[in-house]
Amino acid sequence: MAQLNDNYLKLKAGYLFPEIGRRVKAFTEAHPEAVKRLIRCGIGDVTEPLPSVVVMAMHRAVDEMAVRDSFKGYGPEQGYEWLRSAIAGTDFRAKGLDVADDEVFVSDGSKCDCGAILDILGSKNRLAITDPVYPVYVDTNVMAGHTGEADALGAYAGIRYLPCTAANGFTSEPPLEPVDVIYLCSPNNPTGATLSREQLRDWVAYALKHRAIILFDAAYEAYISDPSVPHSIYEIPGARECSIEFRSFSKNGGFTGVRCAYTVVPKSLQASTADGEFRSLHPLWSRRMTTKFNGVSYIVQRAAEALYTVEGQAQIRALVAHYMGNAALLVSGARTAGHTVFGGINVPYIWVSAPSGYTSWQAFDRILGEANVVITPGSGFGSNGEGWFRVSGFNSRANAEEVSQRLQALRW
Amino acid sequence: MAQLNDNYLKLKAGYLFPEIGRRVKAFTEAHPEAVKRLIRCGIGDVTEPLPSVVVMAMHRAVDEMAVRDSFKGYGPEQGYEWLRSAIAGTDFRAKGLDVADDEVFVSDGSKCDCGAILDILGSKNRLAITDPVYPVYVDTNVMAGHTGEADALGAYAGIRYLPCTAANGFTSEPPLEPVDVIYLCSPNNPTGATLSREQLRDWVAYALKHRAIILFDAAYEAYISDPSVPHSIYEIPGARECSIEFRSFSKNGGFTGVRCAYTVVPKSLQASTADGEFRSLHPLWSRRMTTKFNGVSYIVQRAAEALYTVEGQAQIRALVAHYMGNAALLVSGARTAGHTVFGGINVPYIWVSAPSGYTSWQAFDRILGEANVVITPGSGFGSNGEGWFRVSGFNSRANAEEVSQRLQALRW
Numbered sequence: 001m002a003q004l005n006d007n008y009l010k011l012k013a014g015y016l017f018p019e020i021g022r023r024v025k026a027f028t029e030a031h032p033e034a035v036k037r038l039i040r041c042g043i044g045d046v047t048e049p050l051p052s053v054v055v056m057a058m059h060r061a062v063d064e065m066a067v068r069d070s071f072k073g074y075g076p077e078q079g080y081e082w083l084r085s086a087i088a089g090t091d092f093r094a095k096g097l098d099v100a101d102d103e104v105f106v107s108d109g110s111k112c113d114c115g116a117i118l119d120i121l122g123s124k125n126r127l128a129i130t131d132p133v134y135p136v137y138v139d140t141n142v143m144a145g146h147t148g149e150a151d152a153l154g155a156y157a158g159i160r161y162l163p164c165t166a167a168n169g170f171t172s173e174p175p176l177e178p179v180d181v182i183y184l185c186s187p188n189n190p191t192g193a194t195l196s197r198e199q200l201r202d203w204v205a206y207a208l209k210h211r212a213i214i215l216f217d218a219a220y221e222a223y224i225s226d227p228s229v230p231h232s233i234y235e236i237p238g239a240r241e242c243s244i245e246f247r248s249f250s251k252n253g254g255f256t257g258v259r260c261a262y263t264v265v266p267k268s269l270q271a272s273t274a275d276g277e278f279r280s281l282h283p284l285w286s287r288r289m290t291t292k293f294n295g296v297s298y299i300v301q302r303a304a305e306a307l308y309t310v311e312g313q314a315q316i317r318a319l320v321a322h323y324m325g326n327a328a329l330l331v332s333g334a335r336t337a338g339h340t341v342f343g344g345i346n347v348p349y350i351w352v353s354a355p356s357g358y359t360s361w362q363a364f365d366r367i368l369g370e371a372n373v374v375i376t377p378g379s380g381f382g383s384n385g386e387g388w389f390r391v392s393g394f395n396s397r398a399n400a401e402e403v404s405q406r407l408q409a410l411r412w
Numbered sequence: 413m414a415q416l417n418d419n420y421l422k423l424k425a426g427y428l429f430p431e432i433g434r435r436v437k438a439f440t441e442a443h444p445e446a447v448k449r450l451i452r453c454g455i456g457d458v459t460e461p462l463p464s465v466v467v468m469a470m471h472r473a474v475d476e477m478a479v480r481d482s483f484k485g486y487g488p489e490q491g492y493e494w495l496r497s498a499i500a501g502t503d504f505r506a507k508g509l510d511v512a513d514d515e516v517f518v519s520d521g522s523k524c525d526c527g528a529i530l531d532i533l534g535s536k537n538r539l540a541i542t543d544p545v546y547p548v549y550v551d552t553n554v555m556a557g558h559t560g561e562a563d564a565l566g567a568y569a570g571i572r573y574l575p576c577t578a579a580n581g582f583t584s585e586p587p588l589e590p591v592d593v594i595y596l597c598s599p600n601n602p603t604g605a606t607l608s609r610e611q612l613r614d615w616v617a618y619a620l621k622h623r624a625i626i627l628f629d630a631a632y633e634a635y636i637s638d639p640s641v642p643h644s645i646y647e648i649p650g651a652r653e654c655s656i657e658f659r660s661f662s663k664n665g666g667f668t669g670v671r672c673a674y675t676v677v678p679k680s681l682q683a684s685t686a687d688g689e690f691r692s693l694h695p696l697w698s699r700r701m702t703t704k705f706n707g708v709s710y711i712v713q714r715a716a717e718a719l720y721t722v723e724g725q726a727q728i729r730a731l732v733a734h735y736m737g738n739a740a741l742l743v744s745g746a747r748t749a750g751h752t753v754f755g756g757i758n759v760p761y762i763w764v765s766a767p768s769g770y771t772s773w774q775a776f777d778r779i780l781g782e783a784n785v786v787i788t789p790g791s792g793f794g795s796n797g798e799g800w801f802r803v804s805g806f807n808s809r810a811n812a813e814e815v816s817q818r819l820q821a822l823r824w
Contacts, residue, residue: 004532005696006685008532008700049478055474065461112705115703122417122418124415180415259706273416273421279421287420288420297671297712299709300709
């Protein structure tokens with residue numbers, strides 16, 4: 001009698017974004033006249049076309065695949081050497097950070113990597129996860145059986161939630177007790193908060209002291225405008241001994257529909273066996289990728305490589321400037337409307353307080369129904385997100401201006 | 413103190429193909445003069461250019477991504493509806509098989525799916541795996557902690573190996589005792605054996621009786637030339653209640669470097685909770701894909717869709733005919749050289765007996781060293797593969813002819 005994985009039955013409701021999709025669909029079916037007016041600022045999905053260097057690189061790669069002598073079949077599962085080298089050289093070594101080419105593993109997405117990383121970790125690690133947070137960190141641990149049941153507020157037993165609130169600027173200090181695996185996301189999705197160099201130093205010191213591992217999600221790294229904010233955890237001495245970093249081309253190169261990301265696993269990062277012997281995680285991740293993955297599409301890897309040319313880097317900066325211009329408009333509109341606003345400085349999201357008495361989903365429904373704007377309810381990111389919502393700056397300038405106006409026009 | 417997943421330490425040596433790569437590299441470094449003569453028939457990787465319909469579809473998709481109005485960001489994690497519909501309609505419903513669009517989940521590879529499927533199954537299922545077999549089935553179960561340690565022959569405790577030998581035509585009947593999860597691959601990689609309608613009926617009857625699940629790998633379906641061999645397990649009544657089917661575009665469309673595949677999870681397929689309640693696996697797989705995956709590249713999905721056009725289907729047939737012509741040449745050469753040969757009829761691989769007294773790796777080393785041909789040692793697929801080797805027909809016609817000659821010229 002085949003058994004299913006009972007841990008899946010612990011998961012609460014649907015994954016956040018499918019639930020938003022269901023509500024939007026119900027609304028547009030009931031109000032077909034509002035469809036034209038609808039502006040989507042919910043899921044953090046880019047809207048602008050691919051950079052021209054990427055378009056050209058993909059056309060060239062497709063042409064290579066059309067000719068026998070330049071056709072490419074299976075590539076190295078960890079990514080082509082030319083891409084790993086471009087990544088490690090540009091994103092790290094050119095900035096004085098020590099990352100070797102073969103410590104970079106190319107994948108089809110950070111979401112995939114954030115889930116897959118659990119494969120190589122033990123099942124009894126004590127977890128610390130900030131709240132609010134990208135739901136994938138929590139849900140993948142629930143699926144893997146690393147938690148107990150959820151309580152009435154949706155918090156799972158066995159996870160040490162680190163409350164991030166307006167009072168602490170939506171960042172958290174290390175807990176007093178030891179934990180083993182810590183998820184940090186800076187710049188933060190959804191709140192836009194960043195961890196300063198001092199805060200990251202505290203986290204690295206904590207991890208080294210407790211021999212914990214930091215899973216550092218830097219998907220929004222390209223949006224950092226504050227020069228004092230670290231772009232990589234490897235800027236902190238000691239981080240190579242305690243940290244894995246996730247990066248993505250989704251938000252800098254507009255690759256949400258192209259699919260490419262990478263993960264850095266330093267060879268100096270160790271974890272304990274059940275017998276207490278410390279071993280490098282690098283060969284485990286390499287084995288995981290070679291056995292359960294078959295590499296990213298050749299065409300997509302050539303697209304990612306193009307982002308590392310001089311023109312590619314300039315085109316990334318132009319995309320970032322566009323979306324951050326939108327974020328500034330949204331910040332201004334939401335503040336004028338009387339909301340408390342975080343974010344919008346080092347990340348293209350703004351994190352907005354719902355008016356007093358409104359839950360996040362109630363605010364979602366009113367903004368959808370009256371302003372015809374789709375936002376993301378903060379409670380979908382954790383119980384400390386209740387009473388907040390996220391508005392995405394990934395849009396056209398005209399739409400960002402319009403949303404800014406509609407937020408001001410909405411009478412609560 | 414962070415712990416690693418100790419199950420990884422049970423894995424024997426490297427994954428098969430990296431080990432072949434290491435030996436080939438060592439040989440070519442020691443014999444640079446042989447590099448030009450080297451012919452690779454090891455890893456089953458396609459060599460011919462992409463079908464022209466695919467090339468055109470990818471160029472069009474890249475151009476769409478270059479323009480704001482047609483740009484595509486995140487797609488549905490399970491695949492675009494137009495692709496799921498083309499797959500279910502063409503591969504199943506047009507052949508009278510009952511598969512709904514939303515039972516098809518598009519992914520970036522069957523290797524990935526074969527590993528990922530374990531996510532939704534319980535950890536205490538009794539496994540049956542044919543031997544020899546595609547190593548990923550075994551290794552992913554070892555990594556997931558579903559086995560004990562390996563013995564001296566490399567067999568893991570806790571797996572019920574089903575011996576496939578020349579005596580049983582490299583196919584296996586259901587075991588006498590109950591098991592919960594069964595891996596079947598037909599046409600088989602590496603042996604080329606196929607399961608007849610009657611054999612598949614026996615397996616489905618067994619699975620229904622024991623409420624077991626069959627994981628049916630049909631990656632080589634397009635190569636079936638024998639009209640009596642089923643192309644899908646869903647040709648067998650009752651299979652929708654006990655089977656998951658894996659399909660790939662790697663071998664029919666030449667997508668090994670493009671990356672696209674799909675998995676069918678029928679809504680009528682159930683498994684038991686720990687409490688003995690039966691539930692559909694479909695929502696679990698959907699949740700798995702939406703939470704741990706972000707869909708296949710839009711450009712790649714358009715490429716796969718093109719394979720379902722009339723021209724696309726004809727171009728697949730031409731590719732299959734090319735590789736099967738190679739396989740026929742290899743069969744003939746190996747038989748003339750005195751080897752016992754299986755396969756080469758419904759799969760582009762031939763499965764060849766090593767001369768008496770030779771292990772698979774010894775045969776590998778001599779064929780590499782003297783014929784300068786890379787093959788795959790049968791023992792890499794399991795202990796019952798010892799004494800055999802696989803030669804891939806994925807090559808140019810000229811190379812297949814040359815390998816056929818060299819196998820005949822080799823003096824053992």
